[in-house]
Amino acid sequence: MKLKTLALLAGGATVLASCATGPGGTHREAVRLMQRDFKPVGIATMDRLKQDEVQAACNQYSNNPPPDVAATLQKKQLAGIKWPADGKLLGNWKEGEKIAQRGRGMAWNDKPGKTSRGESNGGSCYNCHQIGPATTSFGTIGTSLYQFGKARGYSEGVQRYAYGKIYNAKAYNLCSQMPRFGHSNSLTEQQMKDLTALLMDPASPVNQ
Amino acid sequence: MIQTRRTITLGLVAALGAVLLNPVRALAAWNDGAFKARSTMDGMKALGISNPQDSSDIVIRAPEIAENGAVVPIDVTSNIPGTTSISVFIEKNPFPYTGSFEFAAGAVPFVHLRAKVGESTPVRVVVAAGGKFYTAAKDVKVTIGGCGG
Amino acid sequence: MADPMKIRATLQGDVADVRVLMAHPMETGQRKQAGKVVPLHFIQTITATLNGKQVFAADISQAISRNPVFAFKVKGAKAGDKIAITWKDNTGDTRSDETTVRGDS
Amino acid sequence: MRHALMVGLAAALAAAPWLTASAQTEDEVNAEFEKFRAVLEQDNPAELWEVKGEQLWKTPRGPKKASLEKCDLGLGPGVVKGAYAQMPRYFADVDRVMDAEARIVHCMITLQGYQYADLAKAPFSSATRTPDPVSIVTYVAAQSEGMKFAPPQSHPKEREAYALGKEIFNFRGGPWDFACASCHGLEGKKRIRTQLLPNFADPATAIAAVQAWPGYRMTGGVMHSLQWRLTDCFRQQRLPKPDYTSETLSLLMTYLTVNASGQTYKGPGIKR
Numbered sequence: 001m002k003l004k005t006l007a008l009l010a011g012g013a014t015v016l017a018s019c020a021t022g023p024g025g026t027h028r029e030a031v032r033l034m035q036r037d038f039k040p041v042g043i044a045t046m047d048r049l050k051q052d053e054v055q056a057a058c059n060q061y062s063n064n065p066p067p068d069v070a071a072t073l074q075k076k077q078l079a080g081i082k083w084p085a086d087g088k089l090l091g092n093w094k095e096g097e098k099i100a101q102r103g104r105g106m107a108w109n110d111k112p113g114k115t116s117r118g119e120s121n122g123g124s125c126y127n128c129h130q131i132g133p134a135t136t137s138f139g140t141i142g143t144s145l146y147q148f149g150k151a152r153g154y155s156e157g158v159q160r161y162a163y164g165k166i167y168n169a170k171a172y173n174l175c176s177q178m179p180r181f182g183h184s185n186s187l188t189e190q191q192m193k194d195l196t197a198l199l200m201d202p203a204s205p206v207n208q
Numbered sequence: 209m210i211q212t213r214r215t216i217t218l219g220l221v222a223a224l225g226a227v228l229l230n231p232v233r234a235l236a237a238w239n240d241g242a243f244k245a246r247s248t249m250d251g252m253k254a255l256g257i258s259n260p261q262d263s264s265d266i267v268i269r270a271p272e273i274a275e276n277g278a279v280v281p282i283d284v285t286s287n288i289p290g291t292t293s294i295s296v297f298i299e300k301n302p303f304p305y306t307g308s309f310e311f312a313a314g315a316v317p318f319v320h321l322r323a324k325v326g327e328s329t330p331v332r333v334v335v336a337a338g339g340k341f342y343t344a345a346k347d348v349k350v351t352i353g354g355c356g357g
Numbered sequence: 358m359a360d361p362m363k364i365r366a367t368l369q370g371d372v373a374d375v376r377v378l379m380a381h382p383m384e385t386g387q388r389k390q391a392g393k394v395v396p397l398h399f400i401q402t403i404t405a406t407l408n409g410k411q412v413f414a415a416d417i418s419q420a421i422s423r424n425p426v427f428a429f430k431v432k433g434a435k436a437g438d439k440i441a442i443t444w445k446d447n448t449g450d451t452r453s454d455e456t457t458v459r460g461d462s
Numbered sequence: 463m464r465h466a467l468m469v470g471l472a473a474a475l476a477a478a479p480w481l482t483a484s485a486q487t488e489d490e491v492n493a494e495f496e497k498f499r500a501v502l503e504q505d506n507p508a509e510l511w512e513v514k515g516e517q518l519w520k521t522p523r524g525p526k527k528a529s530l531e532k533c534d535l536g537l538g539p540g541v542v543k544g545a546y547a548q549m550p551r552y553f554a555d556v557d558r559v560m561d562a563e564a565r566i567v568h569c570m571i572t573l574q575g576y577q578y579a580d581l582a583k584a585p586f587s588s589a590t591r592t593p594d595p596v597s598i599v600t601y602v603a604a605q606s607e608g609m610k611f612a613p614p615q616s617h618p619k620e621r622e623a624y625a626l627g628k629e630i631f632n633f634r635g636g637p638w639d640f641a642c643a644s645c646h647g648l649e650g651k652k653r654i655r656t657q658l659l660p661n662f663a664d665p666a667t668a669i670a671a672v673q674a675w676p677g678y679r680m681t682g683g684v685m686h687s688l689q690w691r692l693t694d695c696f697r698q699q700r701l702p703k704p705d706y707t708s709e710t711l712s713l714l715m716t717y718l719t720v721n722a723s724g725q726t727y728k729g730p731g732i733k734r
Binding site: 026027029030031033034036037038039040041044045046048049050051054055058059062106107108126127128137138139140141170177179180184185186 | 625626629630632633634635636637638639640641644645648651652653654655656657659696697698700701702703704705708709710711713
Binding site: 238239243278279280298301303305306307308309310311312314315316318319320321322323324325 | 376385401402407410412413415416417418419421422423426427428429430431432433
């Protein structure tokens with residue numbers, strides 16, 4: 001019982017430990033220790049432990065930033081999206097399906113833009129989303145994308161939203177759990193077009 | 209499926225059947241031919257198993273859906289009097305014949321084992337008892353899910 | 358040298374429930390390590406005796422899981438009886454261990 | 463094979479409105495997993511490493527030819543019973559919080575004369591090799607089976623460790639902006655693919671972070687400890703790699719174990 005109380009006290013906030021430093025101080029100390037204790041492996045270099053302003057804000061506000069902070073940062077993220085120069089947003093949904101299924105890339109043994117097996121990076125989409133009807137082993141962290149285009153219509157505006165969200169989810173929802181695949185150079189422009197087609201091509205199984 | 213096997217293997221009874229029926233260590237030599245067989249049928253043939261009768265007195269306990277194909281727990285109990293051996297075939301594995309378990313007088317015809325199962329498959333069991341063969345099967349589905357990392 | 362087995366034999370009435378864990382890689386000959394195929398390496402035969410008399414034997418393939426686990430039951434056993442188990446693999450390596458049957462707990 | 467999960471249920475799913483069908487069958491599948499998990503736990507190959515670990519603990523080894531029987535896991539030199547359930551904890555001799563494996567490695571260095579660099583070179587199990595500290599921590603953990611997790615929070619450094627561990631748990635970084643909490647701090651029964659994601663920040667489900675570790679992993683048939691599991695989390699987060707037995711890992715373990723305080727430890731387990 002006593003332990004439980006202590007755990008609750010400690011868990012309630014960083015109160016006990018950080019009275020000297022304040023919550024921000026605890027965060028800074030944790031980051032300092034991580035930077036001391038971690039070593040780079042291959043493409044996973046130490047700069048990955050340096051938070052950008054989005055990551056820092058989401059940590060600072062426990063993923064629930066005040067609206068004005070969110071709006072300002074989202075605007076900057078949106079402005080950083082590189083739209084395809086040819087103006088075309090839809091690639092090949094069949095390729096998109098493969099990218100959505102694959103979950104590898106960007107980790108210790110992977111290469112820039114390639115997995116350790118030599119494939120192009122995956123989008124890990126099914127890890128978190130329901131997408132095509134044939135795959136029943138989908139995750140539920142993200143919303144269901146089944147019938148994405150059919151439900152929203154196939155307009156260019158929706159295409160832009162889909163492509164933009166894949167490129168930089170934080171431009172639309174600052175502390176989304178979804179990676180910024182274009183912003184982080186995890187996926188190529190063609191791969192993001194293929195994924196957009198998976199969601200937006202009327203012929204894609206997603207929209208049947 | 210077993211029906212077709214029955215007709216094919218029928219002729220081999222006399223030649224090979226006797227080998228299996230000695231009570232203990234009947235499989236005096238590890239049966240290379242049976243273990244290298246690519247199908248359940250060929251494995252049975254090499255072991256001299258023929259004409260197995262379907263039997264509800266063989267109880268197979270195995271997961272309907274296995275969490276990890278690397279370790280699939282299988283329990284086999286034979287309620288057939290005079291059982292001397294239990295043989296296990298994982299039909300869709302590259303080499304279906306997985307093993308034979310022999311019981312001397314006193315041993316209860318039961319075995320628990322854990323096997324690698326490559327894909328969803330019937331697990332077929334053949335029991336030798338009183339000079340005859342009996343069989344039962346249970347389907348096991350194999351899943352390997354998880355994150356991409 | 359092969360690592361020891363862990364054997365448990367517990368009486369339930371006059372039946373000894375024998376459970377054994379074996380430390381063995383059970384290599385299928387399919388697995389690759391650092392680009393090279395790891396050769397077949399698996400237990401082929403197992404025998405078990407009760408007070409020196411053989412009661413159980415098995416011939417197995419490489420499809421048995423790594424670090425094999427088996428259980429079987431011996432009727433007519435008494436507390437204090439000796440259960441001995443021996444395995445032999447395809448490289449000729451072998452290991453024997455024994456345990457004493459324990460009464461109902 | 464990877465996404466063959468529940469493929470056998472495809473027929474059922476096609477026949478029914480598939481969201482509801484999926485929810486039902488998912489529960490059934492999990493019930494089946496649970497049932498056979500219990501079968502597998504009954505005879506867990508982890509016991510082979512308990513035996514080996516006990517031998518390693520008691521045998522004089524290393525350049526100093528000493529056993530680990532003078533190693534202080536927090537309850538006094540040589541006391542193993544119950545020690546694992548009460549770690550991580552603060553150790554004055556090193557002035558930091560240490561988890562069980564970090565402490566064992568510390569003892570191997572100070573008492574037996576091993577070098578950290580040698581122990582840290584390949585600290586995790588492969589198909590053909592289980593490092594000694596992994597066997598030893600399996601033995602030590604088994605001596606807390608059936609006890610309640612009770613990592614102390616009385617020393618200021620232990621409370622600080624909890625607070626720092628919480629920050630590490632929530633730290634978002636790397637190219638994909640992931641934190642431990644991205645998967646394991648979510649409310650509601652979320653999944654990755656079909657894997658349920660227990661919320662380690664919630665005391666009701668936090669036990670899942672530390673239960674069944676050290677664990678025999680069916681994939682590959684190897685024995686792994688929490689040091690390995692947490693290190694692998696950072697790999698999946700696409701972050702760099704934490705040093706073996708580093709303070710960062712002990713801090714994170716403090717956060718996870720304190721959240722599980724009061725829950726019963728079932729001993730070394732079996733993992734998918």
